Amino acid sequence: MQMGIKMISKPIQSAKRKNLVRNCIAKTVSAFNGSIKYRLLLFFILFALIPLTILGAVSYSASKTTIDSKVRDYSERLIKQTAENIDFRFSRYQDTMIQIITNPEIIAILKNIDDPRSNPKGLESLPLTTKLAYYIATSPEFKSVSFISRNHYIRGIWWTRGVDSRSPLYRDTMDGGNKFQWFPTHVANFADSAGSGDENVFTLTKQVFNLVDGDSLGVVAFIDIREEILSDICRQSVNGLPIQCFVIDQNGMIVAHPDNRFLFKNSSRLFGGKGLRRLLKTTDGVISFSGRYQNQKAIINAITLESTNWRVVNIIDNSYFYKESNRVIRAIWVMAVLCILVAILAAFLLTQRITTPLQKMLTVMDQVVAGNLSARIAENSAGEDVKDEFTILRDNFNFMIAKTEELVQKVYTEQNGKRVAEIKALQMQINPHFLYNTLDTIKWTALFQKANNAAEMANLLSRLLHISLGKGEETVSVADEIEHVRCYLGIQKFRFNFNIEVRYDIAKETLALKTPKLILQPIVENAILHGLADKPEGGMIMITAASMEGKLRFEVIDNGCGIERDVIENFNESQRKTGEIMSGIGLANIDERIRLICGPEYGLRIFSVHGQETKVEIWLPIFE
Structure with missing residues (x-):
């Protein structure tokens, strides 16, 4: 049972x-038929991963020797390039040193540096200190530029503590005659009036000689250079590769290293005594040998710098070295043909299943990008019930475009109404006090001057109002805009009797062009009331118009008191809050009106030297 x-x-x-x-x-x-992810996964496994795996296995043994040789050649080229970059920098520093010590003004000051009447620290030689500060400011690599004599120390910006005529740097440079002396990286303490701090620097020195008779002045010029300059060159030279690059001096001490922990250490700790002796061996070209670096097998390359007897060292770890030999070289062509054939077959099958619906979507997307928001992706043909990612994407895309079209139309209608309202509102902001004051002046002028000047003012005012009101249009010709300014200045001369010279430089081809009206008069008014008000002797206003770079440019220049720098920066960076840096409508108001009428790339630009002049540029499109 x-x-x-x-x-x-x-x-x-x-x-x-x-x-x-x-x-x-x-x-x-079902997953294969319904999901692109599974289709792609299957095709890539069958037609990409398997052939590439076979290709890698076959090519490994064939490529190893060739790759090893190429890596060695590359490492030698790399270290030569690094040495050339460092020698180029050192050559620049030596050229700068020559510029300093051959400057006639500096030599004239240094001749008397040890005069008993000189300040013990040389601080009274302000011209020399200023020149040294200039070299520091123009060369970010320099930490300090200074001079040391037997009794004095003159610096640029930073004061180096513990450096005087008793230091080895001074003695060795004096003993070296007319040669450049390079001293390896050391920790120096730099101080100024704000405080002090330590920094790693290496130093270039040279003895200073009289340019006339060639006699030594007993003075040594010092340039302290930041160690990070050499470290950055080493770091950049390897271009992110797992290669260590650093600099050692003639005694094997590390001068520069991307890792500061290795500074000031003897490199024998890294290579051992035998390895260091091979590195310090005098030879031309690149030294390359296999050795041990921090107890790991490595390829070691070294080259001596031309400008000094320091050496650049490159370390390539053996693990990285042989990892590179995994690349395909000799057998790549045979396997590449096979991979191409397989890829063509895979691409054909994959394209039929994937690209057809994608192409439909891209066609509709191009229409939408071109501005046709009524475009839609067509529904699947009858009998297609597969609910895959393409179907979901199509439905969501159609819904999104429909909503976007609705919102764009709504925003366009609202913004168009808002823009028209803003332009009209800004147009209405002209301060009427000017007209009231002018009419009042005309009245009193007519009484006191028997109507002669009053008639002229009435004529000017009539022309001004005619141009201002126009026919209700937003733009006028450049000729009318300049005439409007002339009328305004004529009235102002009657009102205030000022002594201001006004010059015009209007290109003939611009006179018939169109410009938004009433943009020059407020800027000229600002120049008179704020720029030239405090100049009883009068001033000058220059008004120009020209066609430049396909645009119309006005300039209003005055030689008044100028505008403070922070106000200009605020305006030019579009961060102004009130914009009211003048009376009546502000510069910000004019700028905003131009942008609303002409577009965001047009408007005002202000340039000013406080206490000297102000220039306001107006950039407009070309309106025929």
Whole structure:
């Protein structure tokens, strides 16, 4: 009985397993038909991963020797380039040193540096200190430029503590004659009036000689250069590769290293005594050998700098060295053909399943980008019930474009109304006090001067109002805008009797062009009331108009008191808050009106030298 039960149970279990397998296959097929992710995954596994794996295995043994040779050649070229970059920098520093010590004004001051009447610290030689500060300010690599004589120390900006005529740097330079002397990286303490601090620097020195008779002045010029300059060159030269690059001096001491922990240490700790002796061996060209670096096998390259007897060292770890040999070289062509054939087949199958719906979407997207918001992706043909990612993307895209079209139309309608309202509102902000004051002046002038000047003022005012009101249009010709300014200045001369010379430089080809009206008069008014008000002797205003770079440019220049720098920066960076830096409508108001009428790339630009002059540029499009 039990045997019968067992025999019956076995077919049942076998059927369950078969059903389970069928379900897994069905789910896999369903996933393949319904999801792009599974299609791509399957195609990449079959037609990319397998051929590339075979290709890598076959090419490894064939490429190892060739790659090793190329890596060595590359490392030698790399270290030569690094040495050339450092020598170029050092040559620049030496040229700067020559400029300093051959400057006639500096030599004239240094001749008398040890005069008993000189200040013990040379601080009274302000011209020399200023010149040294100039070299520091124009060369960010320099930490300090200074001179040391037997009794004095003159610096530019920073005061170097502990440096005088008793220091080895001074003695060795004096003993070296007319040679450049390079001293390796050391910690120097720099101080100024604000405080002090330590910094890693290496130093270039040279003895100073009289330019006339060639005699030594007993003075040494010092340039302290930041160590990070050399470290940055080393770091950049390896271009992110796992290669260590650093500089050692003739004794094996580390001068520059991207990792500051290695500074001031003897490199024998890294290479051992035997390795260091090979590095310091005098030779032309690149020294290259296999050795140990921090107890790890490595390829070591070194080259001596031309400008000094320091050496640039490159370390390539063996693990990286042989890792590069995994690349395909010789067998790549045979396997590449196979991969291309497989890729073509895979691309054909994949393209048929994927690119057709994508192409439809891209076509509609191009239409939308071109401005056709009514474009939609067509529905699937009858009988296609697959609800894959393309279908979801199509439906969501169509919905998004429909909503976007609705919102754009709504925003356009609102913004268009708002823009018209803003332009009209800004146009209405002209301060009427000027007109009231002018009419009042005309009245009193007519009474006191028997109406002669009053008639002229009335004529000017009539012309001014005619141009201002016009026919209700937003623009006028350049000729009318200049005439409007002339009328305004004529009235102002009657009112205030000022002594201001006004010059015009209007290009003939601009007179017929169009410009937003009433943009020059407020700027001229600002120049008179704020720029030239405090100049009783009078001043000058220059008004120009020219066509430049396909645009119309006005300039209003006055030689008044100028505008403070922070106000100009605020305006030119579009961060102004009130914009009211003049009376009546402000510069910000004019700028905003121009931008609303002409576009955001047009408007005002202000340039001013406080206490000297102010120039306001107006940039407009060419309106015929």
